[in-house]
Amino acid sequence: MSAGGSLKSIFYALAANAGIAIAKFIAAFMTGSGTMFAEGIHSASDCGNQLLLLWGMKKAKQPPSPDYPLGYGKEIYFWSFLVAIIIFSIGGMYSLYEGIHKLQHPPESFQDAWVAVIVLIFGIILEGGSLLGCLKQIKHLRGETPLLQWCRETRKSELIVILGEDLAAELGMMIALVFILLAQFTGNPMYDAIGSLLIIIAIFIAIKVKGLLVGQSVNPKIRAELVAALNSKESVKEILNVITLQLGEDVMIAVKARMDDANAVEVCKDINQIEAEIKTAFPQVKWIFFEPDIKK
Incomplete structure (x- = not known):
């Protein structure tokens, strides 16, 4: 609503x-x-x-x-x-x-x-x-x-x-x-x-x-749906961390994930696509900070 x-x-x-x-x-x-x-x-x-x-x-x-x-x-x-x-x-x-x-x-x-x-x-x-x-x-x-x-x-x-x-x-x-x-x-x-x-x-x-x-995170149900949506992306091999913050009607997300591509250009393209798809699926999300990483 x-x-x-x-x-x-x-x-x-x-x-x-x-x-x-x-x-x-x-x-x-x-x-x-x-x-x-x-x-x-x-x-x-x-x-x-x-x-x-x-x-x-x-x-x-x-x-x-x-x-x-x-x-x-x-x-x-x-x-x-x-x-x-x-x-x-x-x-x-x-x-x-x-x-x-x-x-x-x-x-x-x-x-x-x-x-x-x-x-x-x-x-x-x-x-x-x-x-x-x-x-x-x-x-x-x-x-x-x-x-x-x-x-x-x-x-x-x-x-x-x-x-x-x-x-x-x-x-x-x-x-x-x-x-x-x-x-x-x-x-x-x-x-x-x-x-x-x-x-x-x-x-x-x-x-x-x-x-x-x-500074409370988003509703637990919405957070679970966000994590599931991120995990469903083919270019995401593993979600390392997800931080959400409710800002009135808007939501901020910070993601750290291990990506599939080794090429930096392809990683950037994948991240841009993921961000666009998340904002379409979750209109309340206004900011996404996506950090690619490798599992240590």
């Missing part, structure tokens, strides 16, 4: 979160709900996060330059990591603070709880639509690969961020809905406070994107 699939997922999430944030803040003002206000902060920060991802994807498309000979593809990883920090701090830590504050100082009453319930149901429907849209785009990428395995192995940081945001928002609103209903039926507003405690998904996103920032 091209970057267009990621763009669709980001725009779905941006539209959903903008509507949800407005509705949540209105409900928080009407009800005095700490959970609802924390959820509004979360949805508003999600809108900012999606704008940052869009900016990161735009920056990542810049062509290579003398200072950045391999291009700017990893820009998207930086902005994805920044989004993870925002989710952790604004979405997670603020919710944690709000929850602890309400547990220590529970409000005397919880007004107009049904307004909050209606807004949360509305938000669950909108966020559910965004989540389904994201999962649909991911399905094109993962094929038959289980979703959890895809999440561990994928190099699409922007989709991981959107998936994490959508899951966190959907789960958070469902928990908030349950606790608001409990607060309404039991008369104990402390239930409203407990619904603010969510933070784990931001940590997962940060850990995942950190690996891509440091």
